[in-house]
Amino acid sequence: xxxxxxxxxxxxxxxxxxxxxxxxxxxxxDGFGQRVKRWEIRVNGHLQRHDDAHGNAAHILxxxxxxxxxxxxxxxxxxxxxxxxPLDDTLPRGIYLRATDLTYVDAGLRxxxxxxxxxxxDEDSLEALMFxxxxxxPYLKGVTAVNTxxxxxxxxxxxxxxxxxxIFIACCRQLGVPARYVSGYLFTNDGSLLESHAWxxxxxxxxxxxxFDVSNRCRTNGVHVRLATGLDYRDACPVxxxxxxGGLETMSVGVHVDQLHSRQSQSxxxxx
Numbered sequence: 331x332x333x334x335x336x337x338x339x340x341x342x343x344x345x346x347x348x349x350x351x352x353x354x355x356x357x358x359x360d361g362f363g364q365r366v367k368r369w370e371i372r373v374n375g376h377l378q379r380h381d382d383a384h385g386n387a388a389h390i391l392x393x394x395x396x397x398x399x400x401x402x403x404x405x406x407x408x409x410x411x412x413x414x415x416p417l418d419d420t421l422p423r424g425i426y427l428r429a430t431d432l433t434y435v436d437a438g439l440r441x442x443x444x445x446x447x448x449x450x451x452d453e454d455s456l457e458a459l460m461f462x463x464x465x466x467x468p469y470l471k472g473v474t475a476v477n478t479x480x481x482x483x484x485x486x487x488x489x490x491x492x493x494x495x496x497i498f499i500a501c502c503r504q505l506g507v508p509a510r511y512v513s514g515y516l517f518t519n520d521g522s523l524l525e526s527h528a529w530x531x532x533x534x535x536x537x538x539x540x541x542f543d544v545s546n547r548c549r550t551n552g553v554h555v556r557l558a559t560g561l562d563y564r565d566a567c568p569v570x571x572x573x574x575x576g577g578l579e580t581m582s583v584g585v586h587v588d589q590l591h592s593r594q595s596q597s598x599x600x601x602x
Contacts, residue, residue: 331409331553331589332407332589333408333517333587333588334588334589335408335585335586336585336586337404337526338583338585339401340400340401343398344577344579346397347393347398350393350397350574351390352391352400353389353390353391353570354371354390354404354569355382355388356402356557357371357387361414361415361417362414362416362417363410363411364408364412365414366408367407368407369405369406369407370406372402372404373402376392377390384421384559385418387558408555423508425508426508426510426561428503429500430562431479432478433480433503435501435503438484439500439504443504443505446458446462451507453540456502460544463544467484467489467494468487469545470488473486473488474490474492474493476567478493480496483496491545492528496511496562498544509531510531510559510561511559512557512558512566513526513557513558514526514554514558515555516543516546517555517589526568526585527545529554530542530544541554
């Protein structure tokens, strides 16, 4: 599948910002069934490229002159559904058993995870876990926030793709399966899921990294484009950073994913 992607992030401030530094994880890489045909990031600041600890292609954005807004536009074309292998791991897989604040497991989530413990955990076991999570925590916006951890989302009984990924990762780690968070994009024919997306990878000895889109009750396929991975959302989020000054901040995000040739498209304008 040939996908054209345009991802815009706009920050507007009520006062002058004296200095901004942000880390952008907005650059897909070849591998995991995808090939990047064209990609660029346009910003009103200085960019410096580097690879982070998880092997993500990242950029540091610096604005060191007074400003009242920031525009970040990532755009390009990615081919999916290919037989391209995963990227080599840059960290020991045991790192992905490490608990984080966002993948916190309390007694209730631990009890839930233990229902899926088997002598040998395989792809079928993890698919059952995936179905169990979304049955217990159906998709609903507005109940959780970016700082909601896995246990809180599980207790709330509602959540979005970020929450589903964190719950799945937390359960995998409870069961001794290395797991990591994945940020990226999703194309759907009916446009039912918009904006950037999140899912999870789990490591199985006989398979390697297997990807599970809990919100959609499926394994990843040609409609997914991965951007970054990490222990949780904070490691893989598209944009993060800090500023000096600025007063109140308003951020708007617009994602447009278009399937080339067929011209099926989806777009979204999300306001924060």
